[in-house]
Amino acid sequence: MKENKKEVKIEIMAVGTELLTPYFQDSNSLYLTERLNDLGNDVSFKTIVGDDWDDLVLAFREALSRADLIITIGGIGPTQDDRTREAVASVLQRKLIFKQEILNKIKERFNRRGLSMPSVNKKQSYIIDGAEILENKNGTAPGLWLDMGSKTVILLPGPPQEIKPMFEMQVWPRLKKFQTGFTSRKELKIAGLTESEIETLISDIYPKTPPLKLTTLAYPGQIEIHLTSYSTESQNHAERKMHRLEKIILMRLKDKVFSVTGEELEEVIGKLLNINKKTLAVAESCTGGLLSNRITNVAGSSNYFLQGVIVYSNEAKTQLLGIPPSIIEINGAVSSEVARAMSLGIRERSHADYGLAITGIAGPSGGTQDKPVGLVYTALAWEGGDEVVKNQFLGNRDTIKFQSSQKVLDMLRKHLVKLKLKAPMS
């Protein structure tokens, strides 16, 4: 994001021995990075260090030597292992000063819950000499802000429910002095194209200059394009630059882009159905409930989702959807005919406006030469018509299930969009 600006070197240092085990990952730094990016700043280093005193001192000393702004996460709790405060003070050769006002607040916090403060918490009322206190509304450990002229050090707590409100309320306003510009951000989500197909369509318009950035994240069945625009002038300028790029991408990728607001496909469909007062029912075989689960992950989906059936056995296909056994016998359960019959059957029996159906082979076993793993038929039925698509997906059981649900949801989305019914504002 460098565009004629003085560069601020930033290091994020996550402290905690659990972060050096195979079980835990620092995710706070992703959130901090996004917010620092908003101010026009990049993060240069991330360090993860345990509770070991020597390692901690070594890591902070190094951070101090190479960065202008150092944000530590964690290690300011009440236990003996929590020594970020002490290590930073030691490297800076500053004293720890007792603050009665902090102790009172911690005691109050315990009293409000009818408890008395354990003695271990007393250490949290010491601050590094010269530091400003960052109030913690959601925990006992206050954060610290140390302005040392050319260097700034910020100590934040580790629990996500503590660090986020503290950052927003206490750190963000103070960080304004590091603001080098304005950042605008957009997330386009795409179904029905592979990463290389998108590359072919838009590689010539990839931004070459750093103030505009394009990052592609590819998952089986979904591609996300993250656009970031940076301006030293104004927020408006950043947004205008991004809007130009976004417009060109939308012209190239057309209706493959299902969201420009970060919404998932099931949310987009929920809005389209809701606004048009249409209802939905689904019949799943190989996806085994994933499609219904995704649809019902959207709060308020009971407004448009009537029912789903998971017809794993052939008997269930006949019993719950009225598919004649002969159709299954002649074509096989994984066939265009059965997919079609499933979508028609669920629509008719549920009295929904739309019926969605999926039948296929998710693997790892069950594939044949004629019908290999990944062969999936997706079907959509509406009043007076229906559509079936034959797909050959790659991947494992999970990703084949996801791609199948994605495909059939996208068929419904395109159908709703083509109808030129009322569209939600995006």
Add this chain to the structure above:
Amino acid sequence: MKENKKEVKIEIMAVGTELLTPYFQDSNSLYLTERLNDLGNDVSFKTIVGDDWDDLVLAFREALSRADLIITIGGIGPTQDDRTREAVASVLQRKLIFKQEILNKIKERFNRRGLSMPSVNKKQSYIIDGAEILENKNGTAPGLWLDMGSKTVILLPGPPQEIKPMFEMQVWPRLKKFQTGFTSRKELKIAGLTESEIETLISDIYPKTPPLKLTTLAYPGQIEIHLTSYSTESQNHAERKMHRLEKIILMRLKDKVFSVTGEELEEVIGKLLNINKKTLAVAESCTGGLLSNRITNVAGSSNYFLQGVIVYSNEAKTQLLGIPPSIIEINGAVSSEVARAMSLGIRERSHADYGLAITGIAGPSGGTQDKPVGLVYTALAWEGGDEVVKNQFLGNRDTIKFQSSQKVLDMLRKHLVKLKLKAPMS
């Protein structure tokens, strides 16, 4: 894991500007950490740095000064941004040497796919003077192993599908010289207890000495206890020590432990049903397909899972499960009576041995004073009996859905275990 052993300081350094954005996280280091733990070694530092030359040199120089074993991940690809090889050579003041044998292999790799090698890939055939080549079976970038007496530096590629096989085949055998002992590991999974309930039951047997370690991971509806045992003597010794601790934990937590092999609850149930030749059908309301989806995530679940219905509307409850509208009217859709009727209905209609049912309020809206968000009834029906449990879960829509599915699966598990039917070997 320190137990009278010489300590090897290890640093993992992940390279790549994308790892300093809000979108990507280094997860390779979790895998590497687990394997290093297996040899009795802890990781002391993890550093994440971008492609910037100065930063990269600075980060590697610091790693070299504080660690005995440095493993870099990424930055050895063919593009101009990939400069880990160059930066390491520069800090070590070693030359980069062209290796015809590597170039041949890269060319072959492209030729096999009918392509000619792009010229950018040529740089990958340079190695740091004195390094051993770590062959890459799944990509073009060979890894490097640099033994410098007191220090060892290993350069590995970033893509997970490349780093894992390279580590297992090329790095693991060479790392044996760092082996300080033997590690044994076990994962207990628990449902139906909270973290603090478990704490109360086993806190007095928490291992105090480092060779035995206990880590608790808590999720809504599931607790995992990871046990690690370390011995300087032998693998057998490590296992014996762990087995003693495991036995005590199992005695305390009893049948709340559903797995000692890392298996998920749906896998445990799959095995129990399979081995006893029993079948299953489910009726879901508030979980909206999650329960069926979890059950069918297990490969081979079509052997015992017959069908599922997601009865979001009251009409669907009547139509698909034969529940008299009066029962719903009198008791409400979220009630013990309706849950029971759902489990009996799905069992009867599907001819399965077991019927599972869930009805509740997943939120965020739909709650009342009498029936708040998180109120969920879970039901199990079998030949000649049934059981309904009233639950009050905390959390958001997702976690309430998960806890509901977990509860009903655990009811089935306990029922199957109590029957003293054949149990799978664990």
